[in-house]
Amino acid sequence: MLxxxxxxxxxDFLVGPLWLQSEGEDRYQRRFDAIGYTDDPEEMKLFxxxxxxxxxxxxxxxxxxxxLPELPLAQWRGIPLLFGEPREEWNADRTQLIIHADIIASTYFLISRYEEMCRRSERDDHGRFLGKNSLPYRAGFLHRPIVDEYGEALRSILLESGITERYRLRMEERPTTFSKVNLTHDLARPYNYRGWRSFLRAWLKEKKPPLQALRLSFSADVEDDYYTYPKFLKWDRELCDKLGEDRGQIMLFIRMxxxxxxxxxLYNPRSPYIxxxxxxxxxxxxxxxxxxxxxxxHRAERIKQxxxxxxxxxxxxxxxxxxxxLTSCEPxxxxxxxxxxxxxxxxxxxxxxxxxxxxxxxxxxxxNPNTRLLTELIxxxxxxxxxxxxxxxxMALEQAEAEAVATDLVRTTARYNGELNLLWHNDLLSPQAHPWHSVLYRSILRLIEELGTESPVSPTHH
Incomplete structure (x- = not known):
């Protein structure tokens, strides 16, 4: 058992902590366990x-x-259900609701990546478990955060059933906007040409004339195709300032x-270019x-080094x-x-x-799905x-398709008070390297700004 x-x-992840109303200045101090996960008759009486x-x-x-769930999946309140039966029943005096949809196991299955543990033999050439092999993709809900949908359904049940009013409970607020936005960039190719190694590549491998190879490798930084940092970091900073310091963050990931x-x-993290x-x-x-x-x-012991x-x-x-x-795939x-x-x-x-x-x-x-232990790694x-x-x-999408997919995911993340994490590489933000990623990224930032102001929240207590 769990x-x-x-x-x-x-x-708590699904509905948030519930607090009992009491007397005094800090009226919500004591937690109340309104939801139980058990089939023991005596324990069931507590919830x-x-x-x-x-x-x-x-x-x-x-x-x-x-x-492993079999397809097609049943639906509970319009949400794909991985385990259990999609039915609910009240007891005779309507003081207790029994939910046969096992949304606890369904949630655990997804957030622990349990499926990947069970299907270790299914990896690509880089050792990654591919999304197209996953249950969420095959069942058609990868674009939906169904764990958050479970939580919203439970919160609605608590409100609509009168349980929050009966026990005088308070639920945490969940605004329909981003909890945080992390604009991240991997420095996989910090420059296109820089230094003597680039000169030799341009001259000997790419067969460019020596003078052109010299100019490419030793010109000013701003003349390099991949030197897009002032442009996109300025965009990022403007957005983060509008979101507020606690809700917007820029991150540069430097490869070892x-x-x-x-x-x-290969680049040297100690180099003057970096x-x-x-x-x-x-x-x-x-x-x-x-x-x-x-x-x-592929050799996890190197992480510490x-x-x-x-x-x-x-x-x-x-x-x-x-x-x-994205090769990290095993517990x-x-x-x-x-x-x-x-x-x-x-x-x-x-x-x-x-x-x-x-x-x-x-x-x-x-x-950890192997040991069923909870860690502090977020x-x-x-x-x-x-x-x-x-x-x-x-995915090999064209610009319009990519923007439609991105828009849907950004809006969905805001809808469930999610944390929006984006990854755009400095080289793909160069128009010379890619025809439309710079335009798409700017469009996404504008959408984030539009959705980033706090929206009205759903009622959380009576």
Missing amino acids: SKKIRQYLI PIVIIPSGFFKREYYGTPRT PSRHPLDKP RRVLAVGAKYKARLGLQCSYAAG ERMLFEKIFRQKPRGLRHNK EDLLQAYFSGFRNDYTMGYADVVGFRLGTARPVKFI LHPLILRDLTLSDPRY
Whole structure:
């Protein structure tokens, strides 16, 4: 069965903590457990709402293929249901509601990435579990944060049933706008040409005339195709200032070097070229995160070494972690990140399709599906990534299609008070490198500004 700690975390994640009204200045101090997750007759008496377990967590079933949901999925209140039955029933005097839809197991399945643990043999050439193989994609709800939909349905039940009024409860407010916006950029290719190595590449490999190769490699930074930092960081800063310091953040993820072929182009984080990029980032108040090398994505013990190198070079702690090519896919990788001192991971998006990989638009604590233990590592859902939208290997969308998909996901994130995490690379924001990503990114920022002001909230108590 599920531990009490995780059970309470999941219920709180869905509906938020409930507080009893009492006398005195601080009238809401004592918590009230309105929702139980049990089929024990005696324990059921303690709760006005009871969710009946489906058997997903039973020792003899957990971790086996028989726990994987079969398609098509049933619908509970218009939301895809992974486990249990889509029905509810009141007791005779209407003081207790029994919900047979096991939305606790359904939530756990998604936010713990349980499916990926059970299907370890299904990985691409980079060791990633692909979104197109996932249940959310195959069932057609990857674009919906159904965990947040479960929570909204439960909150509505608490209000409409009169339970909040009967027990004089207060629920936390959830505005229909972003809780936070993280504008993140990976410095995978900080420059197109810079230094002697670039000169040799341009001259010997690309067969450019020596003078042209020299000019490309040693001209002013602003003449390099990929030097888009002043442009997009200015856009980012303007938006963050409008959202407010606590709701808008710019992050630059700096990749640590390795000798793996897929960590090319190799650049030295100590180089003056990188220092100049970071000086521009500092001007616009960008925070620094660590992008683990591709090698670390396959040898997790390198994560700690790369963190130590980052701190030695930049004399600060990284604000978060992301893996090169989003290769972090196993629980062991996340545990290694946690033991290496990280408390924020920004890798949680599929490489091949955009959407809600964790089933939610909100940050969630990492639950290890192997051991069913709750950690303090926060997984930040990566909602949109430039390469995923446009790359021929992935979604291969045209500009209008990409904007429609992006608009829908941004609006949905705001609708559920989610944290919007975007990833756009500096090189793709160059019109010379890509025809429309710069235009699309600016359009998304304008939409975020439009939706970023706090909207009216739903009533939370009577």
